[in-house]
Amino acid sequence: MSPNEGISCPVPISSYPQIVVAHGGGGRLTHQLIEKIFMAAFGSPELETRHDGAVLDISERGSPNRMPRLAFTTDSYVVRPLFFPGGDIGSLAVHGSVNDLAMCGARPLFLSAGFILEEGLPMETLWRVALSMGEAARASGVRVATGDTKVVEKGKGDGIFINTAGIGVLERDLRLAPSSVREGDAILLSGDIGRHGIAVLSAREGLSFESDIQSDSAPLARPVLELIRAGLDIHCMRDLTRGGLGTALVEIAEAARVRIAVDETSIPVREDVQGACEILGFDPIYVANEGRFICFVPEKEASRALDILKSDPLAAEARSIGRVTSSHERGLVVLRSQVGATRIIDMLTGEQLPRIC
Amino acid sequence: MSPNEGISCPVPISSYPQIVVAHGGGGRLTHQLIEKIFMAAFGSPELETRHDGAVLDISERGSPNRMPRLAFTTDSYVVRPLFFPGGDIGSLAVHGSVNDLAMCGARPLFLSAGFILEEGLPMETLWRVALSMGEAARASGVRVATGDTKVVEKGKGDGIFINTAGIGVLERDLRLAPSSVREGDAILLSGDIGRHGIAVLSAREGLSFESDIQSDSAPLARPVLELIRAGLDIHCMRDLTRGGLGTALVEIAEAARVRIAVDETSIPVREDVQGACEILGFDPIYVANEGRFICFVPEKEASRALDILKSDPLAAEARSIGRVTSSHERGLVVLRSQVGATRIIDMLTGEQLPRIC
Numbered sequence: 177m178s179p180n181e182g183i184s185c186p187v188p189i190s191s192y193p194q195i196v197v198a199h200g201g202g203g204r205l206t207h208q209l210i211e212k213i214f215m216a217a218f219g220s221p222e223l224e225t226r227h228d229g230a231v232l233d234i235s236e237r238g239s240p241n242r243m244p245r246l247a248f249t250t251d252s253y254v255v256r257p258l259f260f261p262g263g264d265i266g267s268l269a270v271h272g273s274v275n276d277l278a279m280c281g282a283r284p285l286f287l288s289a290g291f292i293l294e295e296g297l298p299m300e301t302l303w304r305v306a307l308s309m310g311e312a313a314r315a316s317g318v319r320v321a322t323g324d325t326k327v328v329e330k331g332k333g334d335g336i337f338i339n340t341a342g343i344g345v346l347e348r349d350l351r352l353a354p355s356s357v358r359e360g361d362a363i364l365l366s367g368d369i370g371r372h373g374i375a376v377l378s379a380r381e382g383l384s385f386e387s388d389i390q391s392d393s394a395p396l397a398r399p400v401l402e403l404i405r406a407g408l409d410i411h412c413m414r415d416l417t418r419g420g421l422g423t424a425l426v427e428i429a430e431a432a433r434v435r436i437a438v439d440e441t442s443i444p445v446r447e448d449v450q451g452a453c454e455i456l457g458f459d460p461i462y463v464a465n466e467g468r469f470i471c472f473v474p475e476k477e478a479s480r481a482l483d484i485l486k487s488d489p490l491a492a493e494a495r496s497i498g499r500v501t502s503s504h505e506r507g508l509v510v511l512r513s514q515v516g517a518t519r520i521i522d523m524l525t526g527e528q529l530p531r532i533c
Numbered sequence: 534m535s536p537n538e539g540i541s542c543p544v545p546i547s548s549y550p551q552i553v554v555a556h557g558g559g560g561r562l563t564h565q566l567i568e569k570i571f572m573a574a575f576g577s578p579e580l581e582t583r584h585d586g587a588v589l590d591i592s593e594r595g596s597p598n599r600m601p602r603l604a605f606t607t608d609s610y611v612v613r614p615l616f617f618p619g620g621d622i623g624s625l626a627v628h629g630s631v632n633d634l635a636m637c638g639a640r641p642l643f644l645s646a647g648f649i650l651e652e653g654l655p656m657e658t659l660w661r662v663a664l665s666m667g668e669a670a671r672a673s674g675v676r677v678a679t680g681d682t683k684v685v686e687k688g689k690g691d692g693i694f695i696n697t698a699g700i701g702v703l704e705r706d707l708r709l710a711p712s713s714v715r716e717g718d719a720i721l722l723s724g725d726i727g728r729h730g731i732a733v734l735s736a737r738e739g740l741s742f743e744s745d746i747q748s749d750s751a752p753l754a755r756p757v758l759e760l761i762r763a764g765l766d767i768h769c770m771r772d773l774t775r776g777g778l779g780t781a782l783v784e785i786a787e788a789a790r791v792r793i794a795v796d797e798t799s800i801p802v803r804e805d806v807q808g809a810c811e812i813l814g815f816d817p818i819y820v821a822n823e824g825r826f827i828c829f830v831p832e833k834e835a836s837r838a839l840d841i842l843k844s845d846p847l848a849a850e851a852r853s854i855g856r857v858t859s860s861h862e863r864g865l866v867v868l869r870s871q872v873g874a875t876r877i878i879d880m881l882t883g884e885q886l887p888r889i890c
Contacts, residue, residue, distance in 0.1 A: 193655065194652075195650045213659060214677075217667040219667065222643070230679040232643055252648070253683075296551050296552065299544050321580065322605055323580070324696075327553070327555075328557075328694075329887070332691040337685075345591060
């Protein structure tokens with residue numbers, strides 16, 4: 177029935193005839209899907225930057241006045257369960273898009289909210305989620321400007337799915353992208369990793385660990401804007417969601433074609449999170465976060481950037497975890513472990529924790 | 534677990550303890566959900582306009598330069614089946630958001646694309662849908678600037694759900710909204726109604742009617758921009774999606790607090806669509822369209838507006854179907870039937886055709 181039936185699918189049917197859960201995991205298979213299906217079908221210059229959001233130049237498309245550039249981003253949220261220690265799908269749907277805008281260097285202004293509800297969802301649950309979204313939006317300085325609601329039959333959805341798209345405005349003419357990363361850049365991490373993934377999993381599976389592990393879900397625009405307003409020469413930022421720190425580093429190394437060296441001992445992981453990961457067989461560098469980011473800055477600005485980050489409670493534990501050691505080669509991330517051994521890390525392959533965002 | 538548990542839900546649990554399919558039908562229950570849950574929880578001035586999209590003034594939020602106003606809109610698409618005569622979920626997801634931007638008086642520029650895929654979806658199906666989206670975007674003059682993909686387990690979704698959010702720019706300082714509608718306005722309809730709903734239903738249920746009924750799904754920006762660039766004093770526009778022409782008229786009458794009189798004989802319905810509606814027990818004024826809109830203009834500009842619309846193939850059958858007969862009263866829509874009788878019409882109540890968009 178489609179006019180496109182004749183154009184053959186660029187993902188070889190022999191390797192993946194069907195979508196598997198790992199296609200949504202944020203790791204290698206998600207990247208294949210983006211490159212082979214979506215880039216091929218949509219092919220827009222904005223997608224080519226391979227960033228968390230697009231930077232739009234509205235004025236180049238017909239306006240006579242020079243306008244500030246805008247950031248535009250979207251994410252759908254399918255986290256299970258809907259409520260978890262430290263957050264819920266509503267606050268997560270706000271923080272996620274606010275953070276993607278911040279990673280573009282933008283001040284978040286407006287969100288859209290698209291709901292896909294499953295028949296039979298308790299009205300009270302929808303109300304609690306909507307209230308939480310509204311509170312998170314006010315706390316993040318954004319307004320929900322437009323929305324949409326669809327309902328699917330029981331068994332065709334899973335309670336609530338939310339999509340938020342966000343619009344923000346760039347205050348400075350920074351070009352934050354993997355392509356701006358340079359040899360010698362320091363890599364700053366805003367805090368301890370792994371809490372969001374473990375908090376969601378423990379709520380889902382009814383696991384209880386020695387201490388109560390809360391999600392790190394939080395809006396990152398404030399510390400990011402402090403960095404930007406300080407006039408620092410930031411090269412790239414990325415929040416550490418699906419696929420965790422490890423996947424984010426590999427994504428940037430590959431897109432920038434640089435070699436990255438990271439010192440594992442410098443990566444903060446709370447003892448209870450480390451313990452939970454050992455029990456579950458997870459590597460914390462691949463566990464999802466929703467309030468953590470990495471930032472690439474020239475080495476000579478690293479100490480000032482850290483001082484600024486540490487002055488904000490959301491990045492109080494910020495530290496330098498490594499640097500870009502050489503450029504002009506195939507992207508590579510080398511991790512020096514606690515015992516001094518080095519290993520090359522790859523993007524998350526397969527699926528570690530489905531539906532954590 | 535949520536901090537909001539104490540704030541009681543504004544939809545009385547006695548009336549609707551749970552979400553039902555009709556909450557997504559675009560009629561009375563959808564409106565209750567928006568007013569009681571989402572407006573209460575989000576409460577932003579942009580939502581107060583009760584329009585298909587929001588008009589954003591970026592410059593009032595900190596920029597020194599006067600910027601053109603932007604339109605921002607979102608819609609999720611859950612149509613079943615994914616492919617139907619005259620379109621598919623991919624082209625629909627482009628046309629829907631392009632049309633919502635056009636209804637705000639904006640030239641559509643950029644779309645986001647958020648996919649929620651069900652495990653087991655054939656890769657070939659995703660490819661066909663993505664290709665169709667890409668083609669529809671190019672044909673509509675918009676670029677897909679940013680995207681996201683999530684995967685849910687088999688039985689927790691239904692093949693493909695798509696969310697698109699759109700950004701457009703207003704070329705003129707029109708205030709298109711129900712509140713701009715005035716007594717004496719003519720109501721123009723861009724073409725025949727009911728084809729999209731019947732086309733989707735026939736594909737879903739395997740019905741075959743005497744002739745092949747194709748969806749009217751199409752991008753409306755071109756004829757709308759022709760109206761706007763002609764300098765006409767347009768008061769309000771709305772595309773006739775879920776809930777159809779009837780619901781759109783009642784929505785505007787209620788929001789504008791005006792009385793609307795429509796002549797049923799002037800509403801074009803194709804003979805095969807009328808026949809299908811009679812067999813199925815549907816009233817065509819409530820059947821969904823995806824390429825039709827109504828436009829409120831001062832009576833003295835109606836004839837010029839019609840000439841402009843008719844010069845575009847997408848609105849070749851445009852005609853005047855009624856007018857705003859008085860203001861300052863409770864919103865009311867009166868339909869004069871073919872036999873001269875009048876009836877008051879309400880928004881669609883219950884659910885006529887679930888998941889047609």
